[in-house]
Amino acid sequence: MATSESISHPQTETLDVPEWFKHCCADLSRVRTHESASGGRLVGMKAVVTNASRLWDNGQTHVPDLVHLICRSEDWDGNQQNKVKEVLKLWQEHVNLDFNFVEDNDTSAIIRISFDPNRGSYSYIAKDMFLASKTEQTMNLGWVWDNPAITDNEMGNILHEFGHAIGFLHEIKNPRRDEKLKLREKVIIDYYLQTQPGIFNEESVRYNILDVYNLQEVTNFSSLDLKSVMKFFMPAEWNEGNIEVLPNYVLSEFDKAFALLNYPFAPDGDKADDVNAKLEAAFATLNVQDDFKKSILAEITAHDWDGARAEFTRWCINETALADKAKPEVDD
Numbered sequence: 001m002a003t004s005e006s007i008s009h010p011q012t013e014t015l016d017v018p019e020w021f022k023h024c025c026a027d028l029s030r031v032r033t034h035e036s037a038s039g040g041r042l043v044g045m046k047a048v049v050t051n052a053s054r055l056w057d058n059g060q061t062h063v064p065d066l067v068h069l070i071c072r073s074e075d076w077d078g079n080q081q082n083k084v085k086e087v088l089k090l091w092q093e094h095v096n097l098d099f100n101f102v103e104d105n106d107t108s109a110i111i112r113i114s115f116d117p118n119r120g121s122y123s124y125i126a127k128d129m130f131l132a133s134k135t136e137q138t139m140n141l142g143w144v145w146d147n148p149a150i151t152d153n154e155m156g157n158i159l160h161e162f163g164h165a166i167g168f169l170h171e172i173k174n175p176r177r178d179e180k181l182k183l184r185e186k187v188i189i190d191y192y193l194q195t196q197p198g199i200f201n202e203e204s205v206r207y208n209i210l211d212v213y214n215l216q217e218v219t220n221f222s223s224l225d226l227k228s229v230m231k232f233f234m235p236a237e238w239n240e241g242n243i244e245v246l247p248n249y250v251l252s253e254f255d256k257a258f259a260l261l262n263y264p265f266a267p268d269g270d271k272a273d274d275v276n277a278k279l280e281a282a283f284a285t286l287n288v289q290d291d292f293k294k295s296i297l298a299e300i301t302a303h304d305w306d307g308a309r310a311e312f313t314r315w316c317i318n319e320t321a322l323a324d325k326a327k328p329e330v331d332d
């Protein structure tokens with residue numbers, strides 16, 4: 001865990017969780033507040049893994065009050081709020097969504113952010129935010145501090161939670177995880193039981209970390225992306241390959257491609273060249289080719305956002321089927 005020691009987290013000494021754990025999101029930490037909100041298994045979990053049905057409708061830039069950000073106690077000139085605004089620009093280059101910033105007395109806000117260092121970091125997933133009561137914060141950025149300079153860790157933290165806010169889940173629970181990362185279940189369970197007794201039991205460790213999402217829960221994913229801003233830090237001893245999964249502070253190419261193909265921009269008008277270049281980059285990153293690429297592009301060109309997402313989902317499902325077919329037969 002040497003890599004995490006070089007990252008400074010002012011004030012985090014007050015929290016009784018190990019340093020590297022600060023790279024993990026709420027469903028891995030003590031804050032597990034939302035699982036019962038809708039009874040759904042994914043509620044409260046915080047990938048380039050997502051389920052198309054939970055995403056925001058695309059192109060909501062013309063709905064002025066659809067996605068509002070509200071801060072709990074400060075105004076949008078505050079240090080923490082400015083960090084959010086700055087870092088959010090990185091996502092906005094890849095999603096056709098508009099984020100408006102409003103003050104904390106504006107009850108129309110859908111994304112409601114707090115910066116409470118004692119509540120870890122978490123966010124509701126996209127439309128699940130409608131399940132929260134209006135007085136509840138939908139996102140906490142517990143490791144974003146009140147000073148002007150943005151650290152790498154803060155950037156990663158904000159990108160990760162806004163990944164959830166636009167609908168992404170945890171990459172570690174990718175149904176295709178085992179292709180690249182075989183977890184040492186007993187080591188992980190023992191770790192949680194020893195370090196957070198009373199908070200985690202074997203069942204909740206399995207639920208939050210070990211069990212991958214099933215294909216009803218997630219639809220839009222491909223192979224495991226260990227560079228995703230939606231994965232979390234994992235010490236080498238937690239998996240059979242002894243792979244130390246380091247924290248990510250920037251969007252991976254997969255993150256960008258999935259964001260764009262789930263929330264595509266219209267490839268016309270002044271920005272047509274730029275949009276088309278981004279689309280081509282996304283198709284190349286994911287290796288979307290031939291008929292799939294053509295059908296997705298046709299829907300995007302027609303501004304049929306539901307159709308585009310449906311075609312992209314179809315590609316994701318096909319990829320999973322191909323990966324399944326390629327798996328070696330296992331004898332019982």
Ligand SMILES: [Zn+2]
Binds near residue numbers: 024025026045160170
């Ligand atoms: Zn998370």
